[in-house]
Amino acid sequence: LGGAAGLTALAAACSFVPRDPIVVPLSGDPRPLHVPPLARSELDHRGRRVFDLAAAAASTRFVAGTTTPTWGFNGTYLGPTLRASRGEEVLMRVTNALDEATTVHWHGMHLPAVADGGPHQVIEPGGTWEPTWRIDQPAATLWYHPHSHGETESQVNRGLAGMFLIDDDAEAALALPRHYGVDDIPAIVQDRTFAADGTFVDDGHNDAGLLGDTLLVNGTIAPYLDVSTERVRLRLLNASSARSYRFALDSDQPFALVATDGGLLPAPRTVDSVQLTPGERAEVVVALRSAERIVLRSLPQDLQAGSGRSRDWGAEDTFDVLELRAASALTASPDLPSTLVEFSPLDPADAVRTRSFRLSGDSINGEEMDMSRIDFAVTAGSTEVWEVTNGHSQPHNFHVHDVRFQVLDTDGVPREAERESWKDTVYLPPDTTTRIVMRFGHHTDVDVPYMYHCHLLYHEDNGMMGQFVIVEPGGGQGAVAHPGHGH
Template identity: 50%
Template sequence: MLRPRLRRPTATIASGLAALAAGGLVALAFAGCGVVTPGPVSTVGKVDFDRPLAIPPLAESTVDADGVRAFSLEARAGTTEFEPGVPSETWGFDGDYLGPTLVAERGERVRVDVSNSLDEPTTVHWHGMHLPAEMDGGPHQVVEPGAHWSPSWAIDQPAATLWYHPHPHGETETHVARGLAGLFLLHDERERALGLPSEYGVDDVPVIVQDTGFSAEGRLEGAQRGYAGGLGDELIVNGTRSPFLEVHDELVRLRLLNASTARSYAFTWSDGRPMRQIASDGGLLEASVDLDRLRLSPGERAEVLLRVEPGERVVLQSRMTPEIAGLVGPVAATNGGDDAFDVLEVRAAATLDLASPVPAVLNEIADFDETQIAADRRFELNDSFEINGRAMDMGRIDEQVTVDTLERWTVVNDTALPHSFHVHDVQFRLASIDGAPPPPELAGWKDTIFVEPGREYVLLMRFEDYADPDTPYMYHCHLLWHEDQGMMGQFAVVEPGPRATMPEETHHEH
């Protein structure tokens, strides 16, 4: 386990961030207000790796007479012992912390019967899923305490590692930080035919990474406040403190999810071997990519392969640098730009089962025809936690998109801090970064993208179906404190001609 250590003072973010444009000015201004922010953190060499990694259970499901696969999820409060005998108050789905892993096949129709046993309203958003707006689980699909909600939709997208989490307006950071999150895995025939590791929890392993803080006794205390949001000084994986994973296969597939509310990671292996990435948010890359470090901002996912020798041990680490974080000076030091963590130790058994060769070609991804672009949109992120000079307004639709058209969205970060830009409903392709083609690891399907300060990202996306002039989807920063402060907007997908309308929120009360 991590050794007890002194707690840093909790910081309070002062008003007036909008007036601070440069990283140095940000740091000086906050220091002048007497604000203490988190400094550099390192847990490398300080984690004992003395607890087996918890594997979230697979969610049970039934298939009804109409062929619909039905799941159920209950949001509820509970207690979790991150240290034996030391209970912490937490939230979870169907348990005390996190939630079960839902699994479905492309072509299936699914239904999730959601119930809310909390004392306050929440929602459940299906992050990365292509589905109707009224099923999306954003801030308009509120589930009141004691109420139920049963969204249903057809799975019509490639195999991918998706996830679910709350999305209540102004409260998302708090709900996610308390533990409400889980994976939603999609499979299809093409992925299964590749022979990749596929036995859940054995050689196909979920790795849900979160940062938080603990008291010296091991009680969950939450994160300290940085400019990016809540930044913890310790990591837990699948809700496990100080975790190790014992494997009996020479090839292991790790499904990485950054479920932190504000912290980005630069994943690497302790012995310097490459991170072999095979998939991004929306599914398999065309071919595997070897990386020195794999950067994931909040909400992003990646799948990597690890090949081990009998008896060896290797540690998954995060080693962020100011360059990787897109930060300089004091802002880097106080927003995780210099932090390093031991994340998870992988222990290979003395005897390992052999694995099939990994195909050279994993996927075929057709490029969009840019001559078919029907609309260009620009999204400027500013220091006031606004997009295009406007904070989120639940009663305002910011963009109207025509169904079955290709659009080009240009996202510009005009702030001194990085952001994590997420678009609901679609998977997009990254066309360019500052006019240059994206690197191979970002050339696949994405729904969330790390946006560095002062840079321009061009996204291509097609809104194939699900026109609904009455119900919007969201686009927002996935640094959840930024989202809660107003760095979010709404778009509606409509048929040609009609204008979108803005109804009242949908509250599920029974």
């Protein structure tokens, strides 16, 4: 193959249609950012905090003149923000009022596998599922979404997603903005394409999945937020199917990164931008001066993808995300603390096992997700290193249920963005190997697995997922259908 004709042939063979970068300013008709309500809860006679969530079909008016068929939890699109404290026992009463089966997964939560809400905890139409567990992890910004086998993208994209905030004493003792909806703001970032009749376009996948041309934050197009305090904490969640974002401020001013997926950093870190691939979260604190307007935007990013195809994955796109409009008189916010929480690095030398995973061709280690195959068992309380290879020239990421992990390096190079932080989802640059280290918890169950998978929902649905169980030391291996891929 040579020259333009060769490239064209190659492009056709890959069904790769180059597209122009899109630049979407906050334009038209700015709207106040919708802030999802905090979910109501009550304590039952056993002292458990009980939440009610109902998934149902509805319609939502995103733009004047049309309505969009959507799904939501306790509302027409997305769901309320769940909030509970470390040490509390929660009971979630999840009702499925849809006409198809679904599940609700608590992404980032450390909990028994039967409560995890993965593809095995199916809620049939009309059914109710009532998982219960004790919150046993540090303060963090988690989220919840369906995890139906093969249907996750379509169910999330129709609107089933919400935030789940965990509080603890360590976080509460810090001078961080924490007044929900005032200076502590959830920002669920999604991209969608609207058809002329208002419906979401749900076809036209490229290799990464479905990319939209319109940004929604908490379901609001072109949102602005009236800010009344000198500092505002944004809890950013990439709840998109395939698109990655690199969040920055149009004022070029740096901001403070205070937390990643698994909780607070040891100290605020001054950054110019933060990249989030699907499923990842970051908490950032932005300082404002009176009457200032600052636009949070997503800038072109280096996904380190080969062959110029990053354009296809939207990496060259620029989106305005959210305009912050400071009041002319701002309430004083305390200075950010210079330190946050203690960070204990996991030592890869403590790992009892190193496992290798290779993501390519809709599979992991050559096998597509099979609900009836448990890929391996890990030992409760043990430390493992996982070497996760992206064997493609396209982006993937990697999410592990139940545990928080630390990112050691990619191709031997330490990762600055993930330095001294807890993650549950990590970006895998094309054709590289990323090492993560984690210590498993003690919720053993030889029968019910946790998932690990690419969080680009199209890939996940296509089978880029596997299952593991956590077993007692020396126990349960016999129950595992296939031994893993360790060495």
